Amino acid sequence: MQLIGHELVPYEKLYFCANTDEIDAKLQNMFYFNSEMIKAAQEKGAKFSVACENISECIIANAAGANLLVMSRREFTPKAANLAQFYLFDAKVACIIGDESELSEIAEYQADVAIFDNAIVWNRSKKETNGTF
Template identity: 45%
Template sequence: MQILGHDLIAYEPLIFTKDEIYENCFFEFDKALIKKAKEQNAQFSVVCDDLTKAILANASGAKFIICDIKNAKNFAKMAEFYLFDSKIACVIDDEAEIAILAYLGVDVAIFREAIRGDF
């Protein structure tokens, strides 16, 4: 499991954006922003709240598909079955949540400390 934002592990911060594209940014699923990120050859991640969006985000080249814990298990199963290139990620507040995400098959735990912007 990859872990972002823990004080024992080096990481690059993720930048939450609503309209601009930055290297290593993420945003809520938005077709226009995905197109913009692809045009700029930027590394991007997408917040998805349903499986269709997750499948489209993966096919579009998202680095991470960020979801809430209630969708994590289903997203992780689909990612494994379809061999997604994107990694399934969840934002967490506490170390204790790492084990829960591991049990669900999530690829990446993102501590809030790793996020720049208002997410």
Template identity: 30%
Template sequence: MIFFGHRFIENENFYHISSIEAILNTPPSSTLYIEFSEMNLDIINHAALNSMSIAIYAQNITQVVYASSLSASYIVVPRDLAKSAQNVAENYLFDAKILVLIEEEDEIEELALLGLDGTIFPNAIIKINS
């Protein structure tokens, strides 16, 4: 299980962007955090075409499948979608890791027992302005 934003385990941060221009304000080789929406497809496609690491926030299984097809390295999902997203990822052999957005450490045990790839705490997501 991988952890982002956990107080015991140092790992990379994700940089939440809402425009292609905002990429210029992120560190080199950073992972871009992009919420899936049709309005953000230009950002997602730009990042994918430039071989950038992408974490896509998906709110339903259709978006999870799209995120995988759009070359996401990580697919971030809410807790209620966790097991279904992980099952789809395993069934279709996604390259992307499924991460669950959590608030509290006591959520980790249940997610580990469900076989989730990892967790991400909100403090690992840094908002970048254009």
């Protein structure tokens, strides 16, 4: 399992974007599934991760070039992980966690990546999201 945001493991921060203007080709962008956001990231040549709420969003985000499929609802994680393995997704299935105590749960869900909450830069969007999924 890959860890993003653990103090002992080097990582690249994820920058949460609330609109297309916040997408930056120099950063690892993250946003909720949205066709316009995906198109903007593609046009800018930006790396991006997509928070998905269902399996259809996972399939589309992977095909569109997402690096990570961030499961906003953990109950979909095992199904997304199985699909990713079966169809050989390029994207990895990820879950956001608060601390190390949640690693075993995420491992049981078969997530490829655990993202510690501190690895996400909420920026201007924090007001809109309250910094959570």
